[in-house]
Amino acid sequence: MEHASARPHPDAALLNPIENPGRTYYYIVVGLLVIILYTGFVYFRQLWYGLGVTGMAQPVTWGFYIINFVFFIGISHAGTLISAILRLSKAEWRRPITRMAEVITAIVLAIGGLHPIIDLGRPDRISHLFFNGRLQSPLLWDVASITAYFTASTIYLYIPLIPDIAILRDRGVKPRWLYEFLSWGWQGTERQHKVLDRAMNILMVMVIPIAVSVHTIISYIFAMTVQPGWHSTIFGPYFVVGAIFSGIAAILVLMIVFRKVFHLEGYLKHIHFNYLSILLLIMSLIWFYFTFSEYLTGFYGHEPNEMRVFWYKFAGDFAPYFWAMIVCNFALPVAILCNSKTRTIPGILIASISVIIGMWMERLIIVVPSLANPRLPYPTGIYIPSHTEWMLFLGGISVFILGYMIFARFFPVISIWEIEEGRHESAKIVAERITSYMPDPEPSATGE
Amino acid sequence: MKWGMVIDLQKCTGCGECAAACKLENNVAIVEPRESEMGRTMLWMDMLTIYEGEYPRLRVRQIPRPCMHCDHPPCTKVCPVRATYMNEEGIVAQIYPQCIGCRYCMAACPYTVKSFNWYKPSFPPGMDRATNPDVSVRPVGVVEKCTFCIHRLQMAKEQAKFEARDLREGDFQPACADSCPTGAIVFGDLENRDHQVNHLAHSPRAEKLLEDLGTEPKVIYLKEVD
Amino acid sequence: MNISRRAFLQMLGATGALAGGASRIWAIPDEWREILRSGPRLETWKMSACGQCPAGCGIRVRLVDDIPVRILGNPIAPVNKGFVCPMGEAGLELLYHPDRIGQPMRRKGKKGEPGWEPVSWDDARKTISQALKGFKKGKQPGALGFLMGDRNTLLTEFAGEFVSRLGSSHFFPWRSPRINELGFWQGAGEFPPFAFDLTRTDFLLTFGTNLLEEPLSPVYFNRIYGGLKEKRARTGLKMVHVDARMSQAGRNATEWVQIRPGSMGVLALGMAYVILRDQTYDRNFVSRHTMDFREMVDRDYHPDRVSEVTGVPAQTILRLAREFSSAKAPLALSGGNLSSSETELFSQWAVASLNALSGSFSAKGLWREPVPVPWGTPSVSAFSPRSAAFSRKPENALGSDMPAAWVAERLPDLAAAGKIPDLEMLLIAQVDPVFLAANQKAWRDWLARIPLVVQCATMIDDTSPYADLVLPMTTYLEQWDLTLPTPDLPFSQLGLQQPVVSPVGGARSLGDILLHLGREAGVDLHPGSGGTPYGEYVEARMKQIFASGKGTPFFEAVSLEFLEDLRRRGWQVYSYPAFQDFWRLLREKGGWWDPGEYPAVDWNRRTFLFPTDSRMASLLKESMIPRSEEGGEKSAKTPNLWLEDGIRRPDGPDSFLLVPFTSLMNMTGDGASLPLLQEMFGLYPRLYWNTWAEMNPQRAARLQLKDGDLIRVISGKGVMTLPVRVVPTVSPEILSVPFGQGHTESGRHAKTIGANPIVMLDHRADPLSGRNSWQSTLVRVEKINR
Amino acid sequence: MNKKTIEALQVLSISLIWVLFTGIAVWIVSLLRESLRLHDAPDASVGISIIAIPVFFTLASILTYVFIGLRKGRKEESEP
Numbered sequence A: 001m002e003h004a005s006a007r008p009h010p011d012a013a014l015l016n017p018i019e020n021p022g023r024t025y026y027y028i029v030v031g032l033l034v035i036i037l038y039t040g041f042v043y044f045r046q047l048w049y050g051l052g053v054t055g056m057a058q059p060v061t062w063g064f065y066i067i068n069f070v071f072f073i074g075i076s077h078a079g080t081l082i083s084a085i086l087r088l089s090k091a092e093w094r095r096p097i098t099r100m101a102e103v104i105t106a107i108v109l110a111i112g113g114l115h116p117i118i119d120l121g122r123p124d125r126i127s128h129l130f131f132n133g134r135l136q137s138p139l140l141w142d143v144a145s146i147t148a149y150f151t152a153s154t155i156y157l158y159i160p161l162i163p164d165i166a167i168l169r170d171r172g173v174k175p176r177w178l179y180e181f182l183s184w185g186w187q188g189t190e191r192q193h194k195v196l197d198r199a200m201n202i203l204m205v206m207v208i209p210i211a212v213s214v215h216t217i218i219s220y221i222f223a224m225t226v227q228p229g230w231h232s233t234i235f236g237p238y239f240v241v242g243a244i245f246s247g248i249a250a251i252l253v254l255m256i257v258f259r260k261v262f263h264l265e266g267y268l269k270h271i272h273f274n275y276l277s278i279l280l281l282i283m284s285l286i287w288f289y290f291t292f293s294e295y296l297t298g299f300y301g302h303e304p305n306e307m308r309v310f311w312y313k314f315a316g317d318f319a320p321y322f323w324a325m326i327v328c329n330f331a332l333p334v335a336i337l338c339n340s341k342t343r344t345i346p347g348i349l350i351a352s353i354s355v356i357i358g359m360w361m362e363r364l365i366i367v368v369p370s371l372a373n374p375r376l377p378y379p380t381g382i383y384i385p386s387h388t389e390w391m392l393f394l395g396g397i398s399v400f401i402l403g404y405m406i407f408a409r410f411f412p413v414i415s416i417w418e419i420e421e422g423r424h425e426s427a428k429i430v431a432e433r434i435t436s437y438m439p440d441p442e443p444s445a446t447g448e
Numbered sequence B: 001m002k003w004g005m006v007i008d009l010q011k012c013t014g015c016g017e018c019a020a021a022c023k024l025e026n027n028v029a030i031v032e033p034r035e036s037e038m039g040r041t042m043l044w045m046d047m048l049t050i051y052e053g054e055y056p057r058l059r060v061r062q063i064p065r066p067c068m069h070c071d072h073p074p075c076t077k078v079c080p081v082r083a084t085y086m087n088e089e090g091i092v093a094q095i096y097p098q099c100i101g102c103r104y105c106m107a108a109c110p111y112t113v114k115s116f117n118w119y120k121p122s123f124p125p126g127m128d129r130a131t132n133p134d135v136s137v138r139p140v141g142v143v144e145k146c147t148f149c150i151h152r153l154q155m156a157k158e159q160a161k162f163e164a165r166d167l168r169e170g171d172f173q174p175a176c177a178d179s180c181p182t183g184a185i186v187f188g189d190l191e192n193r194d195h196q197v198n199h200l201a202h203s204p205r206a207e208k209l210l211e212d213l214g215t216e217p218k219v220i221y222l223k224e225v226d
Numbered sequence C: 001m002n003i004s005r006r007a008f009l010q011m012l013g014a015t016g017a018l019a020g021g022a023s024r025i026w027a028i029p030d031e032w033r034e035i036l037r038s039g040p041r042l043e044t045w046k047m048s049a050c051g052q053c054p055a056g057c058g059i060r061v062r063l064v065d066d067i068p069v070r071i072l073g074n075p076i077a078p079v080n081k082g083f084v085c086p087m088g089e090a091g092l093e094l095l096y097h098p099d100r101i102g103q104p105m106r107r108k109g110k111k112g113e114p115g116w117e118p119v120s121w122d123d124a125r126k127t128i129s130q131a132l133k134g135f136k137k138g139k140q141p142g143a144l145g146f147l148m149g150d151r152n153t154l155l156t157e158f159a160g161e162f163v164s165r166l167g168s169s170h171f172f173p174w175r176s177p178r179i180n181e182l183g184f185w186q187g188a189g190e191f192p193p194f195a196f197d198l199t200r201t202d203f204l205l206t207f208g209t210n211l212l213e214e215p216l217s218p219v220y221f222n223r224i225y226g227g228l229k230e231k232r233a234r235t236g237l238k239m240v241h242v243d244a245r246m247s248q249a250g251r252n253a254t255e256w257v258q259i260r261p262g263s264m265g266v267l268a269l270g271m272a273y274v275i276l277r278d279q280t281y282d283r284n285f286v287s288r289h290t291m292d293f294r295e296m297v298d299r300d301y302h303p304d305r306v307s308e309v310t311g312v313p314a315q316t317i318l319r320l321a322r323e324f325s326s327a328k329a330p331l332a333l334s335g336g337n338l339s340s341s342e343t344e345l346f347s348q349w350a351v352a353s354l355n356a357l358s359g360s361f362s363a364k365g366l367w368r369e370p371v372p373v374p375w376g377t378p379s380v381s382a383f384s385p386r387s388a389a390f391s392r393k394p395e396n397a398l399g400s401d402m403p404a405a406w407v408a409e410r411l412p413d414l415a416a417a418g419k420i421p422d423l424e425m426l427l428i429a430q431v432d433p434v435f436l437a438a439n440q441k442a443w444r445d446w447l448a449r450i451p452l453v454v455q456c457a458t459m460i461d462d463t464s465p466y467a468d469l470v471l472p473m474t475t476y477l478e479q480w481d482l483t484l485p486t487p488d489l490p491f492s493q494l495g496l497q498q499p500v501v502s503p504v505g506g507a508r509s510l511g512d513i514l515l516h517l518g519r520e521a522g523v524d525l526h527p528g529s530g531g532t533p534y535g536e537y538v539e540a541r542m543k544q545i546f547a548s549g550k551g552t553p554f555f556e557a558v559s560l561e562f563l564e565d566l567r568r569r570g571w572q573v574y575s576y577p578a579f580q581d582f583w584r585l586l587r588e589k590g591g592w593w594d595p596g597e598y599p600a601v602d603w604n605r606r607t608f609l610f611p612t613d614s615r616m617a618s619l620l621k622e623s624m625i626p627r628s629e630e631g632g633e634k635s636a637k638t639p640n641l642w643l644e645d646g647i648r649r650p651d652g653p654d655s656f657l658l659v660p661f662t663s664l665m666n667m668t669g670d671g672a673s674l675p676l677l678q679e680m681f682g683l684y685p686r687l688y689w690n691t692w693a694e695m696n697p698q699r700a701a702r703l704q705l706k707d708g709d710l711i712r713v714i715s716g717k718g719v720m721t722l723p724v725r726v727v728p729t730v731s732p733e734i735l736s737v738p739f740g741q742g743h744t745e746s747g748r749h750a751k752t753i754g755a756n757p758i759v760m761l762d763h764r765a766d767p768l769s770g771r772n773s774w775q776s777t778l779v780r781v782e783k784i785n786r
Numbered sequence D: 001m002n003k004k005t006i007e008a009l010q011v012l013s014i015s016l017i018w019v020l021f022t023g024i025a026v027w028i029v030s031l032l033r034e035s036l037r038l039h040d041a042p043d044a045s046v047g048i049s050i051i052a053i054p055v056f057f058t059l060a061s062i063l064t065y066v067f068i069g070l071r072k073g074r075k076e077e078s079e080p
Helices: A012-019 A023-049 A064-076 A078-088 A098-119 A138-170 A176-183 A190-223 A235-261 A270-301 A304-314 A319-338 A345-372 A387-410 A416-437 A443-447 B017-025 B033-037 B074-078 B104-108 B150-162 B175-179 B196-201 C002-015 C030-038 C091-095 C121-136 C154-165 C181-188 C218-235 C264-277 C283-289 C293-298 C303-310 C314-326 C344-358 C408-416 C440-449 C510-520 C533-548 C560-568 C579-589 C613-622 C639-646 C675-680 C697-702 D003-037 D042-072
Strands: B003-008 B046-052 B059-065 B084-086 B092-094 B185-189 B219-222 C043-049 C058-064 C067-073 C105-107 C116-118 C144-149 C170-174 C203-207 C238-243 C255-258 C330-334 C425-429 C452-457 C469-472 C481-483 C492-497 C591-594 C655-661 C693-695 C710-714 C719-726 C734-738 C777-784
Touching: A012 A138, A012 A387, A012 A416, A023 A387, A064 A078, A064 A098, A064 A138, A064 A190, A064 A235, A064 A345, A064 A387, A078 A098, A078 A138, A078 A190, A078 A235, A098 A138, A098 A235, A098 A387, A138 A176, A138 A190, A138 A416, A138 D003, A138 D042, A176 D003, A190 A235, A190 A345, A190 D042, A235 A270, A235 A345, A270 A304, A270 A319, A270 A345, A304 A319, A304 A345, A319 A345, B003 B196, B017 B175, B017 C675, B074 B084, B074 B104, B175 B185, B175 C067, B185 B196, B196 B219, C043 C481, C043 C579, C067 C091, C091 C675, C121 C425, C121 C452, C121 C469, C121 C510, C144 C154, C144 C408, C154 C170, C154 C481, C154 C510, C154 C533, C170 C408, C181 C344, C203 C264, C203 C314, C203 C344, C218 C238, C264 C293, C264 C303, C264 C314, C264 C330, C264 C344, C283 C344, C303 C314, C314 C330, C314 C344, C330 C344, C408 C440, C481 C533, C492 C533, C510 C533, C533 C579, C579 C591, C693 C697, C697 C719, D003 D042
Parallel strands: B003 B219, C144 C170, C144 C425, C203 C238, C203 C330, C238 C255, C425 C452, C452 C469, C655 C734, C693 C719
Antiparallel strands: B003 B185, B046 B059, B084 B092, C043 C058, C043 C492, C058 C067, C105 C116, C105 C469, C481 C492, C492 C591, C655 C777, C693 C734, C710 C719, C710 C777
């Protein structure tokens, strides 16, 4: 069939972007490609001359690349983890959200995973990692855990995608062969549904610990050293919380964007934003609690080196960033989200964006100050990121947007079949579940 | 066999000759002004200055600072490719062809002794000729640091082998110890009772930098009593 | 280029011999690289003597396939015992410097404009010898001048001989001031000053004298200081450093006493006052060997007054005086670059008299009397080998018996004052006056006025733009010479400088240049044929030593006493029946020395004069030097008056006293052209390749200055922009700036790096010694907001 | 593109995934042996490998399970 969308589909709104993308779509893609190409050139320059083109030096030997690494991986935690939790807790309102979330994970993880390689002085020797790597180094724990997480979350994204692919295949969307290939002969039979559900159930249980492990291990990169400001037991959970925190913010932003662009008001209702933003609020509080206890212990112990870093953050060169972080991550979101009047879509958008910025600053504040204040009496280090580093940051973001756009071009960003399933069954299932919560009727009543 | 160094701050006048000798002996690149302003100067042997008290009780301590060659090195643990490791003689060595330049060891070193080749190491035109032929020049993008002049150990061993005898004290001296006019830097085998360092290491004045970290440095300072 | 170099590196890597870096050097013959690449890597060592500073340390150069790769100390050289200082280490950078000139250069434009055209040696020689012939004919006697940087080598004496043979007396050696020289010159009529034996003192009091960072013999003194520091933990030896800045000498002392620059003499006399009042002075010495003691006693230097002038608390003065006089072998030193102020001669004299009073001179073996090197008087008597660069001849520049070297820096003023005739021709060698002199402008003008200025230099330096002809000179690694005994050390040695490599490019050794020029002008300084006639001259001089039978070539470490004993019993440590054996030994061992220490000073032939008002007044009259600039009328005042305003104080919160200081990394200022030293220059403040200003925390706080801020330093002479280092090691009144940077030429590594504090100095001088003052310039400081 | 090739490709992709994961497993084991040889913190290494290897294999097997399951679950008439 040449003509797609012969018969009107109940969820045409979801298929629309795939079946006839507008012209602006291509303009944006081209724009992004330009940025990415330039970024590529900048990186090539770094390869050619060496890391000297960055702003790093002794003693601040880690800069934007590591910061962004931690930041992106953090964002990636949104997706799979959230959707897994929602699925597990059978939250019915999850249906339009899960996939968007999972896609974030897959793409951002790929980008974040590249950053350590960008950061290498000798990327040409990356193979040493495989032939003479050493498992005692936290960096290798990362390699292992990130690979695991990446594969897991892609699978976790792919499997619930199969039925939707089948829909597209049946509607004869081009390129046929792609959908044919990916749909794995899905026909929506009883048996197939059973298989799918079982696989999903195993996956969601598996994914959660993996996700948690990933960011814990990233925090270990710092926590395993003896450097003041890094060597802290709280770092594992602290990073995980931060990750989920920034992740939720990212989802919210994306949801709002798609809602606007693809006119999904019918699917992404205010209730979804409301629930998620309350989740964001909770995370913000938890994050603040962790930050508080992290610094309080440091301050109260008053170990000189710790204090040097502490004051550097609170009153020194990094004070502006530090307090900005507190505002972006705590004061502003809480202020907005506490109040149901301000908890509107624009309000939520502002809060989420400020959280994303704030979380990036948090990574900055974790990485640089500890390096800039060595234990021995050296002068405090200076770090001014160079044009190269800024470009690579920007490039990373554009790659993310492009990736997302390409995905949205070929696959529905909201799971169609889950929506349908919801339409038909969820009401019934939920009703049953609720009655199951309810106390049984009095036996005496029936006795009469 | 555990090589170690004792630096007697009571003798040291802080003349900085050790630093100069080290740079030339090990072909440590000379970093041009613009770079060194960013803090990329490479000194395997550095000079720390500590101001104690206020005038008229002001005392200034000058402490030569090589790599501490810790017995429990925080740097070797974190290296993902074993580009830095502690050899069986206690020297924390760098394998330049192995290093991937992740700079994790630099971040992990509490003494900040490591330096990184941000660009291709450059020598003043002319001096490239006069670089020490016994020491390899590092490529761009790898971490480097004091090696206790391990190349001299190799040569000393060969010499000893050639003369069919064991290493004697003084056969193997790093450039800094060799060049110290006041003899403040003593080098030798910490485990060998006949070696001077063994005695000095147990002197009541002996102290180590950041001892409480438990890194067990093999560079021991004899503190200034007057 | 990169690729080829990488290939080259891998190649070397394979053979185990690695060398790297940029490959654009012309100074090095390319075949050397070939040799290094494919050579058998034979290692050889050559002994020589270092020429970076006047200390003359013995060096041993490591050559791989006859290419020098490293300079180390000569382990049997008595001065440095196998050690060198960073400047010595960096010697090869000078040898291989990419900006060394390969052939004579003639200036293209007007004087003062850089821009050069290479000319052949013959042309250059013609130009010069024509001029010289003129002098030989005795047309204008004394119209030939020779300004020579004195590296304390035989060459200085030789050059002086060259000049006087040509009938001129205008030989101006330029050298850094020595310890005590002014004080002993005035107090005991001694030049060179007595040597001293630091190891024998039990109270070392240094008035601004920084033995560790001045080009006297830093390696030797660092070694000795190390020994003293170790000893003092046991013996309670005290080392007190009096200065406005806590230099290395201060950091290694037991106590640092902050003092107002220029007021050291007052402190010394203040201590003398206490000693006299306590009656703890050395009666015996004073009664037998001194004059004017009475006047001395009458003079009032009450601690309160002194403390008011110097800024040192009265209690400290009392304590120091009492500790000093009660010590068994007290030793007070003054002088050197860093302490040059408007009251320098007075200060040194006062310190010398402090030694006289406190019994320092009677302490056994503390002060030694230099013994001349046992070669007979040279063919020309004007220049004694012990003190090259010293003349008592009536036609001496000053018309008094002031050592010419004391005023070399102020030639332009002398010329302006008509003390020396207008020169037809000026030779300049081994010195860069336009960089070093405080009165730069005067120098520029004077040099511009002289018709023919010929400079012998290894590379184009700050002075070259004012020279008409620049002759490429060899470095100390390519030439023959003898380093003379280091002043102030208690024993004598001669270091043999011999060519380690054949001259690079078209460079020639100064000695040979002079010999050739002399011959062409009809003066034969040394009958000799061959390529390096000066080398033969050196050999001839050593023949005299051989004939004297004194001393020995350097010898493996044995105690001085033992060697002395051997020598006295007529033994020779080596056996060298013929001169040839002696010469061979010299070349193997790197030099000659006399193991016997100098004898103690014999005061029976001497009297010490105390610095009394009347004496200073008369001295002032005698040595009054009219000056082109403001100093003229000042020198007419009576001692007390000029003493008072010779000591300056800052006025106002942003006003400081500018005090330049030298660092070990670049003692002479030449170090700036060597990259290693440029980097090491900032080892302590961690400001590499740069000049900085050191400021006391209190003052910094008042000016809201943080460590690392940029400041603008403004003086009458100019403006500098510097990063500030806020350190407690400088007194609140001063702003301390390292000397050695701020070259306008001198090669790619020195050019446009840092700033030169000397430029900023007001042109003030000590009216008594006529030496420019480094410590009497008030500057204003402004913060620069970035 | 006809059904045959597509099915072939699908089988191929699944097997590739197996290859990949086995590769990772082999890599981890080799690192483990390395660390045992140098005896640097083998315990940590063992721990990691114990967790990591099964994870990868479970993931692979889930995929295969779904793949086969879906093929089995197809309606009869879809068979050619």
